[in-house]
Amino acid sequence: MTLTSEDIDADQVSRSWLLTARREDLARFRRLASLAMREWEQPPHVTELVLHGVTELLSNVARHVADPRCTLELSMAGEVVQVTVHDRSPVLPRITLPDWTAEEGRGLWLLREMADGLGFARTERGKQVWVRVRAGDPGL
Template identity: 70%
Template structure:
């Protein structure tokens, strides 16, 4: 894990970690995200959705991407916090109505319902998935 960028201002505008997504490490990255939310003075409602985003996006890399190396980024924008995960898989996620009797498969749907925006896009080396959580 590497803290790849931090602004020189008193309050950082972003954090970035290069990591290997493992389910056993999700709690660690949730703690780091929670520290960032505290530093950025975000309320509990924003923090809860951001932490859910970190968990869901990293868990999807661990579960679905053959090479689980990825980049987790948190951005403080003017009126939102954005969580972004970039990985090496070109397969874009699909957000569909979940099968409520299944043990998994509803995470992105729930995240879409909680967040103010969710999206994904192909990159030169894979894809980027993001969640936007409004702060106002």
């Protein structure tokens, strides 16, 4: 894992890491994200959703992408925190109503329902998948 950047400007802060997505390393990436949320003074409900996003997006790379090398990027612009994972597969995720009796297949659907935005797009080298979380009153 390599820290590729730590950008700070007046309107946005971001961190990104080049890594190999493996299930056994998810706790480490969650800790890195948690540290960033603490430094960016994010409330617990934002941190919780960001950590869920990190886990789900990296798990999907580990599970579904032949080449698990990817980039994890955390950014904050204004009151919006975004988790983005760039991987090397052009196959876009499909989000469908989950089978609640299955052992997997609900992660992106749940994340989409809890977050303020979830999206994906093909890139020149594969795809990017992102989750957006807005800081603010969690009761709204």
